[in-house]
Amino acid sequence: MSKCEQCIVRQFNSLKALTKEELLRISACKTSRIIKKGEVIFEEGESLNGIFCIKDGVCKLTKLSANGKDQIIKLVEKGQILGQRSLISDERTNLRATALNDMELCFIPKAEIINDLKKNNNFTMDILKNMADDLREADDVIVNMAQKSVRQRLAEALLDIDENFGTNPDGTLSVLLSREDFASIVGTATESVIRVLSQFKKEGFISTIGKYIKIEDIEGLRRVE
Amino acid sequence: MSKCEQCIVRQFNSLKALTKEELLRISACKTSRIIKKGEVIFEEGESLNGIFCIKDGVCKLTKLSANGKDQIIKLVEKGQILGQRSLISDERTNLRATALNDMELCFIPKAEIINDLKKNNNFTMDILKNMADDLREADDVIVNMAQKSVRQRLAEALLDIDENFGTNPDGTLSVLLSREDFASIVGTATESVIRVLSQFKKEGFISTIGKYIKIEDIEGLRRVE
DNA sequence: ACTAAAACATGATAAATATCATATTTAAAT
């Protein structure tokens, strides 16, 4: 099994704040997992015994609403860590994580991480900074949900995915989402997403290649009102 | 000036994790401020040089949306701390704080708190736990905004205020908000809030005494669909 | 390659909510 010390992914998350010795210990007790597209990594309300470091792939974090619909709260990709919030609060997860493509994860047991949190203040501070960023992002999402139209929210979702997850060689968005997934990000009905995407196509903002979406006029999308 | 060690308010926030010596240092450099109802404590985009500990009163945290409307993200009351997110991210504030009634605040300079964060891991962990809780709450708000009706969101806002801020001796909600404030919590037009409140009144869920709202049928409000 | 199921698409309609207009009430200032 590969060692955490040499793992490139670590550079992108809080684990970079750990010392060599700490990484060695973690490396010794971590377990690797392969998750297929569509599989659930953890359920909402599950108690996790550790955190996941995403070595490859993208997943969605969703919360089930009272009306039975899933809401996508966040997309998480390679390099990021899953489950830190419930680890810190010592609570069951408040979100479900589902793989959007094939993924490779490292699972690090709770005891090991808690130990590092207590002893390595740099590590704690780094996690804290991450969480502060997540919180700011969440505030932005709240305002968008409350104040913007479906059309605006969908335009922003496309821009967001383009910016944060990039594109394939042909220019299409690299994260492949169903119309239903988009509806679940935007907080609307699937039919509404389909309609608005059709409009965007007519207006020349996007084009589609199969299920893939390509942004054709990024400025146009930014100007959507 | 009173000392932090003896301040009751401290029991409710992360400052409780500080040692006696740390508290003495903070006590020596803190400044006290009185803020009148309606006054702005800090603006969105302002750079804070410290944090505020709320000794008395309630304030709203708002964010200006692109359409010019304010969105209330959170109400914060006595015992809680303001400005910790921007302190930790070392960024300008992402929210504006406005007093909802007369307030008393203690301002603690950045350098002092940063120092404690670096040295006292219990303090850091406590802030981290707080932030993890805030994040979970924010996730819930996102789902509500995305999936629930104005009627449901307003009912929940009333229940929330009742639960977290309590009532006056006559049973009315102790935090006095304008219809516009409610609109800004729920993410809707002021007229819509007024209409729904009128419905709630007709349905016997609430009554009003002047501007004050009294919950008459808490179970009814909980059942609102 | 064929079939069934899922995803996508679009129209028709209903429901929710926003906007505009205009009273009425309440609070604030002189």
Next chain:
DNA sequence: ATTTAAATATGATATTTATCATGTTTTAGT
């Protein structure tokens, strides 16, 4: 106490979005 401004209230209407129905295309499995 009187005036003025702000907040609350309600109706009429427009807009946005959801829901239901139905058809088409794509995907997955045999």
